[in-house]
Amino acid sequence: MASRFNPFKADGHWQSIWEKQEVFKAPPATDPRPKSYILEMFPYPSGRIHMGHVRNYTMGDVIARYKAMTGHAVLHPMGWDSFGMPAENAAMEKKVHPGNWTRQNIEAMKKQLKRLGLAIDWSRELSTCEPDYYGHEQALFLDFYKAGLVYRKESEVNWDPVDMTVLANEQVIDGRGWRSGALVERKKLNQWFLKITDFAEELLEGLDGLEHWPEKVKLMQENWIGKSKGLKLTFNLVGTHDGIDVFTTRPDTLFGASFIAIAADHPLAQSLAENAPRLQDFIADCKKGGTTAAEIETAEKMGFNTNLTVEHPLDPSWHLPVYVANFVLMDYGSGAVFGCPAHDQRDLDFARKYDLPVTRVVADGDETDSDFDGDVAFTGPGQIVNSHWMNGMTVDEAKADVIAKSEAEGWGEGQTQYRLRDWGVSRQRYWGTPIPIIHCEFCGVLPVPRSQLPIVLPEDVSFDVPGNPLDRHPTWKYVKCPNCQEPARRETDTLDTFADSSWYFIRFASQPADKPFDADEVKAWLPVAQYIGGIEHAILHLLYARFWTRALQRVGKIDFAEPFGALFTQGMVTHELYYREKHLTTESTVDEALVSYDYFSPEEIVRTSEGATLVADNQQVVVGRTVKMSKSKKNVVDPDPMFDQYGADAVRWFMLGDSPPERDLEWSESGIEGTWRFVNRIWRLVDGLNSPRASLGEVAAGTADGGAVDAVSGLTTAAPPPPASQAVPLPEQAQGGLDKALDKSLHRAIAGIGADIYALHFNKAVAKVHGLVNDIEKAKPSASRTAAIRTLPLLVAPMLPHLAEEAWAALGNEGLIAGQPWPSHDPALLVDDEVTIAVQVMGKLRDTLTVAKGTPKDSLETLALASEKVQRAMDNAVPKKVIVVPDRLVNIVL
RNA sequence: GCGGACGUGGCGAAAUCGGUAGACGCAACAGACUUAAAAUCUGUCAUCCUUUGGAUAUGCGGGUUCAAGUCCCGCCGUCCGCACCA
Numbered sequence: 005m006a007s008r009f010n011p012f013k014a015d016g017h018w019q020s021i022w023e024k025q026e027v028f029k030a031p032p033a034t035d036p037r038p039k040s041y042i043l044e045m046f047p048y049p050s051g052r053i054h055m056g057h058v059r060n061y062t063m064g065d066v067i068a069r070y071k072a073m074t075g076h077a078v079l080h081p082m083g084w085d086s087f088g089m090p091a092e093n094a095a096m097e098k099k100v101h102p103g104n105w106t107r108q109n110i111e112a113m114k115k116q117l118k119r120l121g122l123a124i125d126w127s128r129e130l131s132t133c134e135p136d137y138y139g140h141e142q143a144l145f146l147d148f149y150k151a152g153l154v155y156r157k158e159s160e161v162n163w164d165p166v167d168m169t170v171l172a173n174e175q176v177i178d179g180r181g182w183r184s185g186a187l188v189e190r191k192k193l194n195q196w197f198l199k200i201t202d203f204a205e206e207l208l209e210g211l212d213g214l215e216h217w218p219e220k221v222k223l224m225q226e227n228w229i230g231k232s233k234g235l236k237l238t239f240n241l242v243g244t245h246d247g248i249d250v251f252t253t254r255p256d257t258l259f260g261a262s263f264i265a266i267a268a269d270h271p272l273a274q275s276l277a278e279n280a281p282r283l284q285d286f287i288a289d290c291k292k293g294g295t296t297a298a299e300i301e302t303a304e305k306m307g308f309n310t311n312l313t314v315e316h317p318l319d320p321s322w323h324l325p326v327y328v329a330n331f332v333l334m335d336y337g338s339g340a341v342f343g344c345p346a347h348d349q350r351d352l353d354f355a356r357k358y359d360l361p362v363t364r365v366v367a368d369g370d371e372t373d374s375d376f377d378g379d380v381a382f383t384g385p386g387q388i389v390n391s392h393w394m395n396g397m398t399v400d401e402a403k404a405d406v407i408a409k410s411e412a413e414g415w416g417e418g419q420t421q422y423r424l425r426d427w428g429v430s431r432q433r434y435w436g437t438p439i440p441i442i443h444c445e446f447c448g449v450l451p452v453p454r455s456q457l458p459i460v461l462p463e464d465v466s467f468d469v470p471g472n473p474l475d476r477h478p479t480w481k482y483v484k485c486p487n488c489q490e491p492a493r494r495e496t497d498t499l500d501t502f503a504d505s506s507w508y509f510i511r512f513a514s515q516p517a518d519k520p521f522d523a524d525e526v527k528a529w530l531p532v533a534q535y536i537g538g539i540e541h542a543i544l545h546l547l548y549a550r551f552w553t554r555a556l557q558r559v560g561k562i563d564f565a566e567p568f569g570a571l572f573t574q575g576m577v578t579h580e581l582y583y584r585e586k587h588l589t590t591e592s593t594v595d596e597a598l599v600s601y602d603y604f605s606p607e608e609i610v611r612t613s614e615g616a617t618l619v620a621d622n623q624q625v626v627v628g629r630t631v632k633m634s635k636s637k638k639n640v641v642d643p644d645p646m647f648d649q650y651g652a653d654a655v656r657w658f659m660l661g662d663s664p665p666e667r668d669l670e671w672s673e674s675g676i677e678g679t680w681r682f683v684n685r686i687w688r689l690v691d692g693l694n695s696p697r698a699s700l701g702e703v704a705a706g707t708a709d710g711g712a713v714d715a716v717s718g719l720t721t722a723a724p725p726p727p728a729s730q731a732v733p734l735p736e737q738a739q740g741g742l743d744k745a746l747d748k749s750l751h752r753a754i755a756g757i758g759a760d761i762y763a764l765h766f767n768k769a770v771a772k773v774h775g776l777v778n779d780i781e782k783a784k785p786s787a788s789r790t791a792a793i794r795t796l797p798l799l800v801a802p803m804l805p806h807l808a809e810e811a812w813a814a815l816g817n818e819g820l821i822a823g824q825p826w827p828s829h830d831p832a833l834l835v836d837d838e839v840t841i842a843v844q845v846m847g848k849l850r851d852t853l854t855v856a857k858g859t860p861k862d863s864l865e866t867l868a869l870a871s872e873k874v875q876r877a878m879d880n881a882v883p884k885k886v887i888v889v890p891d892r893l894v895n896i897v898l
Numbered sequence: 899g900c901g902g903a904c905g906u907g908g909c910g911a912a913a914u915c916g917g918u919a920g921a922c923g924c925a926a927c928a929g930a931c932u933u934a935a936a937a938u939c940u941g942u943c944a945u946c947c948u949u950u951g952g953a954u955a956u957g958c959g960g961g962u963u964c965a966a967g968u969c970c971c972g973c974c975g976u977c978c979g980c981a982c983c984a
Contacts, residue, residue, distance in 0.1 A: 768912075770922080771911085892918090
């Protein structure tokens with residue numbers, strides 16, 4: 005009697021064996037094998053695992069398992085990025101403590117993750133919201149503080165004037181607070197900063213060494229750091245001894261200057277405003293709206309003429325007006341710019357609005373007229389015009405020339421500027437790492453003594469009113485000054501959660517109780533051999549982690565600079581939308597903002613050939629675009645029911661095979677059905693070898709107790725009908741000789757699948773497994789076929805670990821497949837002795853030739869010209885030229 | 899507004915170096931088996947035409963080349979990030 009693959013038994017069975025035998029426990033640092041640290045970005049415990057997690061962790065798992073099979077000592081850990089805003093929101097809405105909510109989520113999600121059968125060393129699990137993690141983070145913060153990498157300064161936050169609370173950018177919707185609906189303002193607070201700009205040059209140069217990072221991520225980081233060379237110069241204020249410092253990357257356009265614009269926070273604007281109520285009002289206007297770059301840069305350009313003027317450095321008799329402008333940022337350069345409207349779009353918009361002169365100083369053609377027309381600035385390269393001695397120079401020549409002149413004459417100097425700003429880490433929130441600082445009225449700002457770490461969050465906090473619960477806690481913040489013993493108070497801000505994710509990969513490698521990590525163990529495992537996560541982390545998380553690592557190196561805690569040797573950014577998991585337009589009761593007609601939709605989840609829908617209908621009322625719904633799965637649009641598919649219906653391996657196979665890993669993956673019901681069928685096809689081959697004449701059957705997709713689950717409704721129906729028998733495989737015992745074609749196919753698959761996994765081309769590896777299975781199924785019984793079937797479980801082991809273990813055992817092998825080496829291939833079998841040559845006439849394919857590999861050029865030419873199809877296409881013409889690429893093609897040019 | 903990517907049959911894709919476009923899969927269709935359904939197996943499957951052949955096809959428009967999905971220029975569309983979402 006043939007056995008059948010039952011994932012509902014096999015999954016749990018093998019998972020518990022792996023756990024019992026500690027198969028995936030990382031070996032000690034002294035293990036002689038080459039180390040391979042495989043890491044996926046750890047999840048935020050939002051409540052449920054989503055398909056994006058499933059995809060991310062499946063990919064990492066395939067690599068970890070493949071590395072183990074190819075002789076590596078593997079570290080593959082998992083943890084929880086467990087501080088953050090959603091826990092506080094849950095506390096407000098559901099009246100639960102953020103800690104309880106978070107820990108419950110972790111338990112639920114851990115259970116879900118385990119069902120995927122991941123090769124994870126759970127003994128190293130960590131959670132950033134526990135004092136045994138964040139306490140060590142506080143110690144590292146103090147190390148940075150001591151090294152001068154931490155400082156305090158004023159910085160703007162989004163302020164909700166009704167709730168009297170700080171808002172995250174995410175909580176500002178269309179310029180209004182998400183709960184109060186009040187127009188958001190910008191407010192200054194004293195906040196803590198980490199000196200990431202100290203590392204700007206290092207972080208930029210370090211990118212060159214990151215060979216295994218995607219170019220796009222390196223480019224984004226490069227642009228984010230934004231190194232630019234330019235001129236810092238001073239414009240003297242007419243009638244005073246003061247001046248305005250300006251940084252420009254376009255000193256070549258200095259003769260096109262038309263105005264000076266300073267930021268609303270510029271000290272000059274502030275001092276002028278003291279006696280100018282209208283300017284005060286204007287500055288207050290500039291502070292309306294949130295702090296995001298997108299909001300500031302798309303806001304309409306506004307200026308306030310100060311009536312001050314400055315002298316042009318190259319012609320003191322030429323005076324330029326000084327404006328306060330909302331598009332100038334105090335954080336970049338010196339908070340002041342000179343406007344050259346002809347060659348900068350923002351300056352042009354501003355100049356047209358305030359009717360300021362627009363002078364052309366760069367020309368790319370015949371148009372050299374000094375009057376610049378139109379509303380599109382010219383920012384391309386060209387030659388300098390209307391600029392006295394610079395006329396005729398290129399932009400680059402002119403830049404160098406002006407900088408040299410400014411330095412010689414003493415009114416400016418060349419300067420390197422970075423766009424990167426220091427990292428503001430203060431958050432006015434409860435659910436984060438308390439910043440280990442004490443404020444004393446007499447002694448000032450003091451670090452918490454290390455003996456007092458960890459500074460633990462108080463449990464008794466309330467979330468019934470907006471604001472920071474730490475700040476209004478009755479006792480927590482009151483402490484004695486460690487210096488003078490007088491009453492003092494704790495810092496009540498907590499650290500940005502990006503700090504937690506900036507060193508967790510180090511803690512995974514080494515987890516002593518008394519310090520953040522052990523340097524020797526860290527040295528053995530890091531840098532991470534392969535890091536995998538979403539492209540949305542391309543800049544912030546990855547830059548902060550790179551900074552934190554370099555900062556640890558600077559303070560002497562570790563001896564490497566880059567945390568992630570190789571990076572891979574995977575695409576999102578998407579699903580189509582199902583919705584109906586909501587009928588609004590208002591009389592409003594075409595106002596788009598008022599059109600809203602009712603969304604339906606895939607579980608509520610039956611997909612038909614014409615479209616989709618809602619199960620509840622059997623009426624049509626609109627099938628929308630395919631977009632990222634999100635709760636608000638209800639196009640989410642929960643992994644758990646999929647494990648129930650198809651088992652972990654079918655879900656994993658779908659995640660790996662359906663799209664290239666860097667691209668978006670569209671979840672589809674028929675797709676997962678297909679992978680489920682394929683898992684069974686593999687099983688049938690193995691099973692056929694064992695019991696050739698026994699009847700075979702499928703286990704129907706169903707639940708562990710044998711009841712089938714309706715794919716659409718999710719309801720359990722009656723037990724499935726007994727499996728019927730159909731395909732009776734030929735007896736494998738009737739083996740005989742070898743099957744050379746199948747041998748080739750197998751060895752190509754061994755080499756190709758390994759190479760594809762190594763290169764993270766999982767979809768191609770999947771296609772190659774399909775190809776091999778097709779070939780095996782078509783082959784007649786032979787020793788080769790038996791060998792191919794016995795090898796097949798090893799080839800799918802990284803991707804379908806449960807099926808692989810089950811097959812390995814069924815084939816009578818000893819031990820676990822998880823501990824087996826990757827099969828070796830015979831290179832001789834990879835070489836073709838025949839090749840197919842394309843024959844083109846004028847670049848169009850007319851015939852193909854099958855010839856021995858390495859057939860010389862002239863023979864190929866003769867053969868090609870002799871072809872009847874080629875003759876016909878040539879139509880008696882005489883070839884002008886014949887291009888022959890050996891083993892590839894012949895192209896006859898007429 | 900700024901920065902970064904992506905776009906190939908009905909659908910997901912492949913084509914590693916400029917050299918036979920569509921491997922592999924999904925869906926669909928036809929057939930076999932079956933009382934029936936499911937499963938399984940076999941076959942068809944880019945579009946069009948005057949069909950043992952031919953033409954057109956890799957978002958659109960140009961260009962380079964004997965040869966372009968691949969290189970160059972210009973558009974269009976979609977997505978991601980923008981420093982307090984994680």
